[in-house]
Amino acid sequence: MIELVSSQRCIGCDKCVHVCPTNVFDRGADGIPVIARQDDCQTCFMCEAYCPVDALFVAPTTHPQPADAPLRDESRLAGSDLLGSYRARIGWGRGRTPGARFAVGPELPGATPATPTTTTLTATAPADSATPTPHPKGTTQ
Amino acid sequence: MTRPTQTGLSLDTDVMVLGGGPAGAWAAISAAEAGARVVLADKGYLGTSGAAASGGNNLWYLPEDESLRARAVADREALGGRLTDRRWMERVQTETYRQINRLAEWGYPFPRDEHGNERRSSLQGPEYMRRLRRKVHRSGVHILDHHPALELLTDADGTVSGAAGLRRQEGWTRWQARAGAVVLATGGCAFLSGAFGLNVDTGDGHLMAAELGAELSGMEFSSVYGRSPAFGNHTKGLMMQFASYYDASGRPLEAEGHKGAELIARRLAAGRPVHARLDRAPTALRQSMRQAQPNYFLPLDKAGVDPFDEAYPLRLVFEGTVRGTGGLRLLTPDCATGVPGLYAAGDVATRELVTGAASGGGSLNGAWAISSGTWAGGGAARFARNRGALPPRHNLRPAGTTALRAAPPGGHPTTRAEVDETVTTVQKEVLPLDRNYFRTADRLHTSLRTLDTLWGRLADQPAATDGRTMLRAREAAAMTAHARWMYRAALAREESRGVHRRDDRPGTAARFEHRLMVSGLEQLDVRADPVLPVLTAKGTRAARIAAGDASQERRVS
Structure with missing residues (x-):
């Protein structure tokens, strides 16, 4: 509250x-x-x-x-x-990157099927971010 | 019967949209694009109201890949207890894909994968709704925040011709809008349970439509609860897929799958604690989980709980027909309700056509809000255009009944205490797990006796004198009606299917492979929907794909 x-x-x-x-x-x-x-x-x-x-x-x-x-x-x-x-x-406010850009998250069982070109485990920063992040791979198809 | 005649605000429009969640926003955009003048009124604020704004959702967003889409339909058919309609599911896939791609063009900041491709299958609530508000505004729609609707208006022939309500930040004065057609996008009903962002969802639109004879469908699929920390109300389920569950002494509980969910509910119903910890989340993923769903982690962080390390106590919070599937029955592809001039979109409409007996969760419901909003907005715009001139004001008839009439001579206006008591009475019948999650004919009968008696009192309930109590009285009446529809349909469905669990009828019965319609306010009527589910037929390409013998058709990335 x-x-x-x-x-x-x-x-x-x-x-x-x-x-x-x-x-x-x-x-x-x-x-x-x-x-x-x-x-x-x-x-x-x-x-x-x-x-x-x-x-x-x-x-x-x-x-x-x-x-x-x-x-x-x-x-x-x-x-x-x-x-x-x-x-x-959520990245609101001057000089911040919208949090939605980072909201990739892990692929979860029961979630919407991924598009054929995406990975199942993604912890990827957007192109305009300098944050180094791992790129675990594993394609759905 | 007297009503306050002074109107604080009086408007004319082609299309009136009631509700400012995603369904209302998409309806307003769609109606404006069809050339209509549009007014959108929300009880709260377009941008923060409703389930999507606070929660966000995944999306049933599937690329233009026929086999992928057909498999998704077949999966949902099975999950949905074979009550779905394949044609509507395919339409939702197409429409959601189209509109989400437009949302991306409008600048929604979708995340990108390592190839730079945008991933468009989930939406962050605050960002999504802020963007939609901007688009609605730029479409020329007149937005009325904090303008709860109390009732619909009709012309002399019973065609819906507007709505009226209260301006709660303008001294609770009145507003009235004359319109060529109305879209209800008022959300489902969560009975003021406090579930995350859902207290605006009190079933107001269902009541307004039922007062004009609209029928509902799927109301028995309404026993859906979300898992939240016991101290709070944050029913964010997605991350719980990484959770393990424990009793109070730290002993693990078998909580896998469907049976596990039931076991947790039975424990909590019996007053035995259940704790959760996200210990199945790989360490490497934890940061991305936090970024994906800040609103799952935020309350825990504020409470000083690290859910990866520490088990926290759970409770189940009722989410009613927001996450359940029941709502107004739709008669046409553009979401007409059967009441002339009245359309329905989002959670106020039945989602059985795409989710059947199962909860659509955020993914299906989010896609449904976009699609049904788009169709209903277009349908309402066409109706208003074909209708031509608006009826004269003196011919408008208020359609609301309960809690809106002035007290008769010698009577007294409804008080806040009386309204609060109504809310408490309804909540006692619908919130407890042992009433609603686990249903039996006996308990449903017992609840219905209480609720029917309550409705008998409310039917003659006079209006309150202050606006805040008047609004809550209408919400309380809407909740009472909703509970009665839910339980009447639950009694008629003498089986268990999807989220509808009858402890006294545990299995699924083939004779119930159809939808159930419920209607009425005083006398309730339940009957089988003559429109049967349209399922993926045997022998079709879609059926082969569903059966898994189409692997050569799958695209390789």
């Missing part, structure tokens, strides 16, 4: 108010969005993905955290790189 709107980071763009599919936030009188209906939060992390300054934290739990919980402690979350971690992983 959504646990944190960092007033230090928030720039008052209200993007979270707009994108939350279950309408959890209200615009705050001081410009900082308010978690008005935490009960309606479905823990989908979408607000985190869209927040341009990583001011939000959605805990992985589906029940509210107590006030003194580590998952509500902003300095701890920032220190452990958990603020903005979803946005970083």
Whole structure:
């Protein structure tokens, strides 16, 4: 559930108010969005993905955290790189490569059959990435 | 009967699309490309609403290789308990391939293999839906976020002529759109179970269509649960194929295949813990697994669990007809529902035609959303064009019934507490594994008695005075109707097939190799669909390929 709107980071763009599919936030009188209906939060992390300054934290739990919980402690979350971690992983934000480019993954039993020209085990970076990665081979046909 | 007459927003359009997941987005794009003016309204936000946005999905994306496609059809036929329709499956393959290639042209960043070829068989949810929103916007579609629909509107002849609802970020004022045709793309129903991204899916469109007499199909194939960490709701199943399962003391559980899934469900139903660890994932693959599905790993990382090293406790979260297959029955190739002017796309429509009795999972459902959205949008645009002028406003009739009428003199408006109690009552009948995953005639009868009584009360339920409660009351009514359709069909299917498991009827019965239709709101009616499954016939080329004697036809890469 959504646990944190960092007033230090928030720039008052209200993007979270707009994108939350279950309408959890209200615009705050001081410009900082308010978690008005935490009960309606479905823990989908979408607000985190869209927040341009990583001011939000959605805990992985589906029940509210107590006030003194580590998952509500902003300095701890920032220190452990958990603020903005979803946005970083999907590669949203200036200068980042979209995570979708890397989303090759292992071929899995039961998944859509691969095209005849692809490999079964692929951990390949896109052409525009310098990251060295292994190229395990094994054709499907 | 009185209704608030002041309309916060009043619009005219050719095609009205209700729902902003992938099916709604593709429907809007398709209708706009057919030359229609289009309005798309979503309960939440086009880009974050629905199963695809948070979860992402694989895709039934198959290259133009006849034998490969025929094998995929045959595989799904067997998995789907022989209730599928080969013609629809082939159409979905063709349409998905065409549209995904267009998505690539529009700039979706598909990953590339080591030869530089794009791999187009999976979609990352947030990226996919952000791109689709952009395309919808650039197609000239009028997007209404946070505009939940409450009901359909018809003209004097009963032809669907628009929709009306609430503007929940504009002080809960009203909106009303007059339209030449409507596409329902409101998703399946997950009963507010909290499953990943699915709380927007409360079956609203099914109720709206049923209020105009639409029929449903496959509602018995609705007992689908996803595996999530016990502390959360993240029902991402794909990576679990690398999991081993353990009891509380760390002793391994036999959890292979179909039987294994059942064993896990039985243990959890009995309140016995099950833990999972991805210890079957080769070390070399772990980084690519993380890159492929960040939203599986993210909640675990936040909880401080490394799933490759540490077993974490599981629970099963109900995914209803989002991952199940039942929904509105379709009558034509362009996804008409049988109610004039009303089309259905995505999870609100039955997916039996392509997935049969089995869950389509993300792959089939994702392909279905693209294909059915495209067809329904085109069909609605044609209907609106052939119809010509919109009916006069004073002739529009609101089609909604339950929870929308003002309280009679002496009565009181519905309260939030009453609505919450309805939701809890329905959830008690549909969420527990021992009610829904493992079904028996006795338990289905017991649940139906409760649900029928509940519906009797809801049928006369007056509207709430505040918009938030009014919306939740409609959602609660939709869930109640949905549960009754599910269990009525489950009772009629006196066998086990696909995801429908009857503990008292364990085997598959040949006499049930047909689809079941269910209809009605007060009185429910179940009957065999006169349209029979169309299966790969013996002796055809497709059948030979399916039988595996066509190896010389396989292309070598």
